[in-house]
Amino acid sequence: MVPFMDSCCSGNRGVPAAVAKCESPLLYNTVNINSLRVLRVFVVKHILTCPPAVAYNGAVFTRPMSDWLTVLLNIAAMFLVILAGWVARRRAYLTAETTATLSRFVVDVTIPALVFTQMLRTADPDALRANWFVPLLGGGVLLLGLLVGYATLSFSHISQRNTYVFLVSITNWIYLPLPIIQALYHDEGVRTVLLFNVGAQLVLWSVGMWALRGGKPDLESLRALVLNTGLIATAVGILIAVFVPASRTLETIQIIPPRLLAPVAIVKALGMIGSLTIPLSLIVTGAQLGGLDISAHRPSRTLSGVLVARLLITPAVMVLLVWLGACIGISIPLIPRMTACIIAAMPVAVSCSIFTERFGGDTPLAAQSIFYSTLISIASVPLIFYLIQQAMAHHILPL
Numbered sequence: 001m002v003p004f005m006d007s008c009c010s011g012n013r014g015v016p017a018a019v020a021k022c023e024s025p026l027l028y029n030t031v032n033i034n035s036l037r038v039l040r041v042f043v044v045k046h047i048l049t050c051p052p053a054v055a056y057n058g059a060v061f062t063r064p065m066s067d068w069l070t071v072l073l074n075i076a077a078m079f080l081v082i083l084a085g086w087v088a089r090r091r092a093y094l095t096a097e098t099t100a101t102l103s104r105f106v107v108d109v110t111i112p113a114l115v116f117t118q119m120l121r122t123a124d125p126d127a128l129r130a131n132w133f134v135p136l137l138g139g140g141v142l143l144l145g146l147l148v149g150y151a152t153l154s155f156s157h158i159s160q161r162n163t164y165v166f167l168v169s170i171t172n173w174i175y176l177p178l179p180i181i182q183a184l185y186h187d188e189g190v191r192t193v194l195l196f197n198v199g200a201q202l203v204l205w206s207v208g209m210w211a212l213r214g215g216k217p218d219l220e221s222l223r224a225l226v227l228n229t230g231l232i233a234t235a236v237g238i239l240i241a242v243f244v245p246a247s248r249t250l251e252t253i254q255i256i257p258p259r260l261l262a263p264v265a266i267v268k269a270l271g272m273i274g275s276l277t278i279p280l281s282l283i284v285t286g287a288q289l290g291g292l293d294i295s296a297h298r299p300s301r302t303l304s305g306v307l308v309a310r311l312l313i314t315p316a317v318m319v320l321l322v323w324l325g326a327c328i329g330i331s332i333p334l335i336p337r338m339t340a341c342i343i344a345a346m347p348v349a350v351s352c353s354i355f356t357e358r359f360g361g362d363t364p365l366a367a368q369s370i371f372y373s374t375l376i377s378i379a380s381v382p383l384i385f386y387l388i389q390q391a392m393a394h395h396i397l398p399l
Contacts, residue, residue, distance in 0.1 A: 067389070068382035070183040071342075075378045078176055078350075081279060082374065085286020099287040103354045106280050111351065112233035114274030115201055117267065119237025120248050122194040128242075131195055134336050138173065139199030141318065141344050145169035146211060148314045155305020163362040164302055166212040166355070167369045168309045172346040173200045175278045181342065185335050192339045198238065205231035212361055281350040288353050288367040299372070306369045310348055311380050318344035319388065319397070326398040337398075338388070345384045347373035 088094045094102075128135070149168030156164035174197050181189040205228045240247050250267040253260070299307075318341055325332065332340075353366035391397040 067184055068386050071180050071382045071385055072378060074176060074179045074183075075347075075374065075381060078282060079374050079378065081282040082286040082289070082350075082371065085283035085288075086290040087286075088283065089287040089290025094283075094287045094290075096291055099284060099291065100357065102280060102284050102287075103357050106277060106284060106351070107354050107358045108229055110273055110277040110280060112229040113270040114277045115197075115230055116233040116237040117251065117271045117274050118194055118197055119234060120241045120250070120267065122191075122198055123238040123241035124248065125242055125245070127191065127195065131192075131336070133332075134192060134195040135199035135202075137199065137332070137336055137340050138196030138343075139203040141171065141173065141196075141340055142169055142200055142203040142208065144318060144321075144344065145171055145310070145314050146207060148309050148317060149211075152305060152309045152313065155309065156302040157300075160302045160362050160365055162212055162214045163356055163365055164306060166208060166361065167306045167348050167352055167366060168314070169211060170204060170208055170349045170352050170355075171310065171314070171343055172349045173197065173343045175281070175350055176346055177339070177343050181339055185338075188335055189339065192335050196339060196343065198234070201230065201234040205234065209355075209359060212355065212359055278350075281354060285350050285353050285367060285370050288357075288363060289371050292364055292367065299368075300365075302365060303368055303372065306348065306365075307373055307376060310369075310373055311345065311376055315341065315345035315384050319391075323397055331398065341388055342381070342385065345377075345381050347377040347381075350374075 085094070089099065146165060146169040149165035152168070153161055153164065174193060178190065178193050181193050185192070209228065247263070247267070250260070250264050251271055253264060256264050322332070322337060322341065348366070348369045350370055353363055353370055355361070356366040357363045388397065
């Protein structure tokens with residue numbers, strides 16, 4: 001007799017495979033394994049009727065969360081933090097001056113610190129050689145958004161065109177997808193997102209800033225791009241990681257020689273500062289929304305264009321390019337391919353309103369675009385992810 005355990009998980013070691021697949025314990029005890037194989041199709045059809053958690057030999061096994069629920073959970077949590085910033089501004093915990101100061105602090109301090117420490121972990125020469133195309137794919141996703149933005153300029157008001165293109169281009173490529181892809185693909189997914197970040201950072205601080213500034217080829221704009229702290233942090237982080245490989249372990253080193261006390265302290269401090277980026281960016285975005293008039297929340301033509309181009313057109317074009325690539329024999333591994341599709345479907349990056357305020361642009365439009373695109377993405381991203389999975393299951397898209 002086999003003890004009852006109904007986990008609905010396929011990864012529980014030490015339990016019968018039939019039981020781990022949620023097959024009825026009564027059937028398991030009364031028929032042989034060959035019969036269970038015949039009944040497996042019936043059991044799988046009823047897998048959703050399995051209990052969410054049951055006890056087995058004193059341990060509790062939980063049913064794994066569906067992929068679309070993982071996506072939904074992370075997006076909803078992010079939106080709630082934005083809402084907290086909105087409430088803080090409405091209740092005068094944050095003033096306009098405080099919000100502007102926090103915005104500058106995030107762009108000039110916390111984002112470069114986050115980028116630098118990420119580069120130390122990401123820019124592994126071996127990983128870059130094996131996955132040389134992943135940073136290019138990361139930059140390519142942002143460049144695709146840039147092209148979509150320019151192709152749909154008719155949606156925007158003439159005075160908002162620079163900000164419009166910037167908002168369509170700069171998707172949320174790390175803050176939101178990182179926990180989602182980590183939950184879906186584990187360590188390999190995290191490595192892929194961080195490699196994506198290499199190309200995306202370079203595009204953001206070069207082409208992205210160029211688009212936000214209107215593409216003016218004047219020396220002042222070029223000087224501002226070259227001296228951007230984020231771009232400098234990206235380049236310095238990559239160079240140190242490549243030429244000083246031991247630097248990649250400074251954040252996690254356990255036994256610290258006296259000569260490394262200062263470098264370890266600096267890197268750990270930068271890691272702590274960088275960890276402030278996501279919550280501060282979300283709170284500042286909510287505070288910027290809280291400072292807007294109620295009438296400013298009414299969707300405009302330009303805002304509607306940003307939402308359509310960012311949440312529908314860009315991911316649709318990305319999936320089309322994946323399909324065309326498969327048709328002509330360009331094969332991209334599953335995890336980088338799915339990461340690209342997920343990131344292409346993400347809402348406007350939470351830092352966009354901070355960049356528009358810091359470097360010039362329509363900050364109310366940016367704040368509204370972040371708010372509404374994040375709100376809509378609670379439904380749109382899980383739906384797009386589900387449709388991609390169905391297309392793969394029916395061999396419309398490559399596995």
